[in-house]
Amino acid sequence: MAGEHGLFIYGIVPSDVEPTSDAEGVGSPPGEVTAIRHGELAALVSEVGLEEPLGRPADLSAYERLLDGTAEVAPVLPVRFGTVVTGEDAVEDLLDAHHDRFADALDEFEDRVQYTVHGRFDEQEFIGELLAGNRDAAALADQVRGRPEAESREQRIRLGEMISQAVELRREAENRDLIDAVGGHVVADAARAPSHELDAVHVAFLVANDDEEEFVRAVEEFAEQRRDLIRTRLIGPLAPYDFVSAHQLAE
Structure with a gap:
């Protein structure tokens, strides 16, 4: 049924950032991490069940592991742990609404x-x-x-x-x-x-x-x-x- 799953957002990165093939997200079993792109930005996301409880130590570790690993190779804006939206359209709307502000922030964190x-x-x-x-x-x-x-x-x-x-x-x-x-x-x-x-x-x-x-x-x-x-x-x-x-x- 539609609506049973949503997208967990980890962070905002430049559009040319590509998740590694072995990147694992939150949830049980861990979700595959992908990038949704809009303009100069991309959001790192993975699919989660909307009824699935999040907040286990393993979930927080997966969230931090993905963001910390990304920060070593590219600027990243962490999104608050537990942020889930209904689908790709919602992610794209978010990136569109705050595009310039997020892009400026990523510039600030380049090589930091x-x-x-x-x-x-x-x-x-x-x-x-x-x-x-x-x-x-x-x-x-x-x-x-x-x-x-x-x-x-x-x-x-x-x-x-x-x-x-x-x-x-x-x-x-x-x-x-x-x-x-x-x-x-x-x-x-x-x-x-x-x-x-x-x-x-x-x-x-x-x-x-x-x-x-x-x-x-x-x-x-x-x-x-x-x-x-x-x-x-x-x-x-x-x-x-x-x-x-x-x-x-x-x-």
Whole structure:
């Protein structure tokens, strides 16, 4: 029956981009990825059942794998995960309505990729450093040490609040230091919300291909200087997820 299937849109690319023959989309079984072209643009899509639930970890991985792989060879505008339209006409209408805006955005991302730096404080190291430098926190720690939780509840709450505030302040400082450390090698940066209460840094960077080596070296130096306190990961190259909000489609 017509209407049982729709098209999942992954991203917008230049019209000359061709999906690889082994590209797999979302769904079970994975859909074949194709390109629908209009003018200077193309949309990467695959067929999905309209009743099929999307959002499994495997679906998100397929979405990111396709976009990140595309970003390594061509500019791409990621479309918000889960965007499904009824058919090719709807895709072509979308490309037509926003053609010039999408084309300009693709020009901005030519030869540029995203990297994300994510670091987390080592809990014991951070608390040890805090207690060594904060008399009030150290005093509270002494008051709760070895005492039943019920008897030291108030002190534990106060100590927890002090630790949380210290983490937040240090996170802001570390994010600023990271941005300063790599600032000469990036086009743009976007601080990301912490994903864990002990997050130390979480920033996305848009990096020109010619600057990737210097950028990676600067991140490695930043991480090395903090290796005992912060466990740092460099994730990328990625599609420019954090830099396309003005161009995303699904509202």
